Amino acid sequence: MRTSSAVVRKLIDLGFLETTTIVSPLNRCPVNVIREADLEAFRAEHVTLFEAMATTGVHFRQLQKRLIELGIEPRIRREEVGAAFYRRSDLARI
Numbered sequence: 396m397r398t399s400s401a402v403v404r405k406l407i408d409l410g411f412l413e414t415t416t417i418v419s420p421l422n423r424c425p426v427n428v429i430r431e432a433d434l435e436a437f438r439a440e441h442v443t444l445f446e447a448m449a450t451t452g453v454h455f456r457q458l459q460k461r462l463i464e465l466g467i468e469p470r471i472r473r474e475e476v477g478a479a480f481y482r483r484s485d486l487a488r489i
Contacts, residue, residue: 405476
């Protein structure tokens, strides 16, 4: 996801990402993982401005300015998890 493990931990703690406990094939100990399907579902719905910048070619500050002008706020706020995540559908309106 190109974000820190602290942000991922907060997303898990707040219920935005779901973990599943599996047995590690390396040491046979239980380990919590995020299933690929769950991660892809999250990424299909949410995007950071940096990810949007990479796909649109528009600088993230210009994207942020336009979102503010349109009154679009992040779905997940930076204060909550350490990074702001917007709905992809909101960015499609730009």
